[in-house]
Amino acid sequence: MIRQVLFTEFLKLRRSKITWLSLLAFSLVPLGGGLFMWIVREPGRAAKLGLLGTKASFVGLEATWAGYFGMLVQAVGIVGMLLLSVIAAYLFGREYSERTAKNMLALPAGRHWFALAKFCVALAWFGAIIVFCLAESFAVGALLGLPGLTAGIAARGIGEVLLASGISFLVMPVTAWIATLGKGYLPPLGFAILTLLLGTILGATGWGKWFPWSIVPLFAGTAGPRAETLAPASLVVVVLTFAVGVVATIVQYRWADNTQ
Amino acid sequence: MNDLAIRTHSLSKRYGDVRAVETLDLNVRRGEIYAFLGRNGAGKTTTIRMLLGLVRPTRGEVEVLGRRIIPGESSVFRRVGYLVETATAYPNLTVEENLDIQRRLTSAPKSAVSDSIDRLRLGPYARKRAGRLSLGNLQRLALARALLHAPELLILDEPANGLDPAGIVEIRDLLQTLSTRGGATVFLSSHILAEVAHLADRIGIIHEGRLCEELDRAELLAKENPSVELVSSDNDRATALLEAAGFARIEAKDGLLRIFDAPGREAEVARTIVGAGLDLFSLATVKEDLESYFLRRTGGLAS
Numbered sequence: 028m029i030r031q032v033l034f035t036e037f038l039k040l041r042r043s044k045i046t047w048l049s050l051l052a053f054s055l056v057p058l059g060g061g062l063f064m065w066i067v068r069e070p071g072r073a074a075k076l077g078l079l080g081t082k083a084s085f086v087g088l089e090a091t092w093a094g095y096f097g098m099l100v101q102a103v104g105i106v107g108m109l110l111l112s113v114i115a116a117y118l119f120g121r122e123y124s125e126r127t128a129k130n131m132l133a134l135p136a137g138r139h140w141f142a143l144a145k146f147c148v149a150l151a152w153f154g155a156i157i158v159f160c161l162a163e164s165f166a167v168g169a170l171l172g173l174p175g176l177t178a179g180i181a182a183r184g185i186g187e188v189l190l191a192s193g194i195s196f197l198v199m200p201v202t203a204w205i206a207t208l209g210k211g212y213l214p215p216l217g218f219a220i221l222t223l224l225l226g227t228i229l230g231a232t233g234w235g236k237w238f239p240w241s242i243v244p245l246f247a248g249t250a251g252p253r254a255e256t257l258a259p260a261s262l263v264v265v266v267l268t269f270a271v272g273v274v275a276t277i278v279q280y281r282w283a284d285n286t287q
Numbered sequence: 288m289n290d291l292a293i294r295t296h297s298l299s300k301r302y303g304d305v306r307a308v309e310t311l312d313l314n315v316r317r318g319e320i321y322a323f324l325g326r327n328g329a330g331k332t333t334t335i336r337m338l339l340g341l342v343r344p345t346r347g348e349v350e351v352l353g354r355r356i357i358p359g360e361s362s363v364f365r366r367v368g369y370l371v372e373t374a375t376a377y378p379n380l381t382v383e384e385n386l387d388i389q390r391r392l393t394s395a396p397k398s399a400v401s402d403s404i405d406r407l408r409l410g411p412y413a414r415k416r417a418g419r420l421s422l423g424n425l426q427r428l429a430l431a432r433a434l435l436h437a438p439e440l441l442i443l444d445e446p447a448n449g450l451d452p453a454g455i456v457e458i459r460d461l462l463q464t465l466s467t468r469g470g471a472t473v474f475l476s477s478h479i480l481a482e483v484a485h486l487a488d489r490i491g492i493i494h495e496g497r498l499c500e501e502l503d504r505a506e507l508l509a510k511e512n513p514s515v516e517l518v519s520s521d522n523d524r525a526t527a528l529l530e531a532a533g534f535a536r537i538e539a540k541d542g543l544l545r546i547f548d549a550p551g552r553e554a555e556v557a558r559t560i561v562g563a564g565l566d567l568f569s570l571a572t573v574k575e576d577l578e579s580y581f582l583r584r585t586g587g588l589a590s
Contacts, residue, residue, distance in 0.1 A: 031391040038388060042379040042416070126375040130432070133339040134392045135365035281359040285341040 028136050029144065036118075036144040037151075045117055046152065049110055053156045054163055056106055060098040061167035064090045068171070091175040095168050096184030097248070103160065104191040104247030105223070107153070108240070111199040112219030114152055118145045119206035119276070120215055123287050128210075138280040145203070146273065150196060157192045161185060190257070191247050197265040198222075198239045200272025207279040210287055236261045239268040289353040292317045292440045292472035293338060297347035299496075300333050307333040309496040310347065315474050315489075317439075320466050322487035323476040326585050330496040331476040332372050335444050338474075339369055352440055365393055368438035370446060374429030378418025382409055382428055385417050386435055393436035400435070406461070407431040422449035430458065434465070441465070443475040447482060455479065459486050484577040494585045511574035515549035515556055518542060520566035532559045 040046055066073040068090035088094055122128040132138055168176070202222075206215040226240030235241035242261045293315035300308040308330040315321045325331045336342035337349055340356045349356040354363040376385045386400045404413050407427040412420060417428060426449040433441060446462070447455045459482055465471040477483050483490065490507060492500045502510065519525040522544050526537050529546060532555070536547035549556050550572050560567050575583075 028392075035388045035391055038384060039377055039380065041384065125378060126373065127377060129336070129339075129341055129371045130375065132341055133364055133367075133369055133371075134389075135361045135363075135394075136392050137361055138359050282343070284343055285336065 029140050032136050032140040032144040033147060036141070036148045040148065040152075043117075045113070049113065049152070050156055050159060053106065053110060053160055056102045057099065057160055057164040057167045060095055060102060060164070061171055063088070063098060064095050064168075064171055064173060067094070090171075090173060092168055092173050092180050092184065093175060095164070095173055096180070096187065099160075099164055099184070100187045100191050101247045103157070103188050104195065104243040107157070107192050107195040108198070108223065108226075108243055109219060110156070111149070111153055111195050112202045112215055114149050115199050115203040116206050116212045116215040116219075118149055119203045120210070120212040123207075123210035124212055126287055128287060129285055132280065132285055139277045142203075142273070142277045142280050146200065146276075149199065149203075153192065153196060157188065161188060164188075191243060194243045194246060194257070194265050197269040198243070198272070200269055200276060201239075202272075204272050204275040204279060207276055207283070237264055239264055289350075290317055291315060291350070292319075292352055293321075293442075293474055294350040295334075295338075295347065298334070298337060298344050298349060299346040300330075300337060300342060301345045306496050308337070308344075308493075311493070311496070311498050313491065313498065315472060317472050318466065318470050319488040320462065320473040320475070320486055322483040322490045323474065323493060324480065324483065324490060324581055325476070325493035329493045329585070331493060332444055334493070335369075335371055335442055335474075335476065338442055339364070339367075339371065341371070365436070366439045367442060368433035368436065368440070369442040370429045370433045371442075371444050374422075374426045374448065376417035376420075376425060376428050376432075379416060381414050381416055382420070382431075383413050385428060386431060389432045389435050395436040399437075403431040403435040406434065408457075423451060423454055426450055427454070434461075437469070438471065440472045441474065443473065445477055446475055447477060447479050455482055462486060480578040480581055481576070490577075492581060492584055500584060507577065510580055511576075512547070512580070513550040513572060513574045514545045514547045515553055515570065516573050517544050517546070517556065517560070517570040518568040519544070519560050520568070524563070525560050525565055528559050528563050528565075529556065 067088050088098070122131055131141060202215045202218055205218045206212070209215065222240035226238060226244050229235050229238045230241035230244045235245050236258045237260065242257070242265055245261075246257060291314055293313055295311050295313040298308055298311040298313070299306070311330075311334060313334075323331055323334070333342060337344050338351060338356065340358055340360050343358050351363055352366055354360065356363070377388070380388075382404065383400060386403055389395070390397070390399050404410055407430055409424065409427055409431060412424055417425065420428060426446075430443075430446060433443065441462070446458055450458060462473050462475070463486060466473050475483075484507070487504070489501065489503045491498055517525070522539055522542065525544060526539060529537055534546050534548055534556070538545045538547070546556060553570060553572060557567060557570055
């Protein structure tokens with residue numbers, strides 16, 4: 028049955044504009060990173076074009092592959108968490124907004140399969156975007172002629188982008204649960220903004236490694252000094268967050284009244 | 288085998304202080320067409336949602352095709368087709384794709400999609416996106432989805448919603464055929480009482496969450512409550528004359544006299560009035576239709 032449910036969940040995305048819009052939006056991340064690299068490398072020309080404000084500062088940023096990957100990890104960490112919230116809101120919230128949940132939840136397939144299939148679709152959707160983003164990054168970096176590309180730096184860069192994406196994905200199920208709880212698009216989007224703000228604030232305190240939505244900003248380096256490695260406690264927190272989110276979504280599908 | 292397609296026992300649902308459904312006992316026999324009537328907010332849709340496991344009862348229990356329904360119960364719904372409240376579909380998918388989802392998840396054969404499209408006359412719209420369908424065609428799509436896997440039981444909430452008169456007759460005939468030839472049980476709620484009167488083997492009337500009456504076709508016919516209605520030049524005097532002549536059940540309303548014990552004695556009524564020198568403008572024997580009966584039972588005529 029999971030095969031059929033998975034097929035239908037992918038089918039529901041057909042002709043959906045949001046898949047392409049999300050790809051288009053995320054494709055700006057490597058382009059934006061590339062622009063910064065160019066500005067760092069060519070500050071004089073950037074200033075003439077008005078791209079560099081007199082007070083703008085890129086202290087510590089180098090126009091190298093390592094610097095470019097560092098920027099990508101930051102951008103993927105933050106934009107990725109937001110994008111995953113949009114994906115969760117769409118996959119889980121649209122069934123309520125379009126009032127199709129009542130059809131879906133009375134079908135002769137276990138409700139947990141629908142929840143799990145939607146998570147699989149989210150993983151495939153986000154994964155495809157990340158792969159595209161990585162490919163685009165290499166193209167942008169090559170076009171800019173960034174120096175210092177070695178197999179080790181490339182592997183490390185790819186690994187860190189994938190790790191940031193993976194942590195972002197692990198905290199996403201809670202947003203999916205909020206979408207099923209709030210029965211629509213808006214509650215998960217509101218929740219995403221709230222957790223992004225809280226994550227950034229708590230990331231700057233000593234509590235960051237315990238708060239799931241601070242762990243990505245800490246790892247990406249957008250909430251203070253970058254954590255080069257993921258603390259074991261943080262790994263446990265994000266894995267637990269994932270488990271709680273998945274179970275809560277399944278329980279919500281299975282037990283909650285559907286009155287829409 | 289249990290001969291009941293649907294059985295509810297003391298089924299109740301509360302939302303806070305609101306009693307949506309109260310101790311509802313329903314017994315829908317296999318193969319019959321059961322119409323569930325009620326005014327807006329009477330508890331019809333909540334009941335249907337509980338039958339489908341979409342809403343948890345506060346108290347009581349539901350059995351569908353012999354299986355007790357608990358939240359998340361799914362296997363029995365392979366044998367059930369349903370349409371809950373307004374017709375909805377995935378707007379970015381075509382009619383065919385929407386039906387294909389149903390086909391895959393009910394393990395119906397591939398031909399079921401085209402059969403269902405033909406049956407509901409959706410052929411010209413098969414490749415059209417559901418989001419671009421008219422309300423009537425969206426309703427047809429929802430019905431096609433409900434019928435696609437040849438279910439033993441159909442639970443339909445307002446199946447004629449959005450259909451034109453020809454469409455209403457078409458769906459009525461289709462449901463009748465499914466019941467009489469296919470042996471399917473049909474449980475439907477409707478506001479189109481004239482259609483229900485033509486279609487249903489039994490009717491349940493729900494009011495303020497309670498089943499206030501259940502009638503079979505014979506009882507329904509007996510409840511037609513015939514009366515003689517007349518308009519005279521002086522209805523007050525006519526009432527006095529008729530009472531003097533032995534007619535006891537007379538009701539005056541809106542310039543009309545209704546005499547419930549007069550059917551079969553129309554000539555006597557006419558003689559009594561005309562013989563007293565009053566003008567008789569009209570006189571007719573009328574039967575109460577289901578709509579009037581329903582409104583009277585649910586207090587709708589009070590307004």
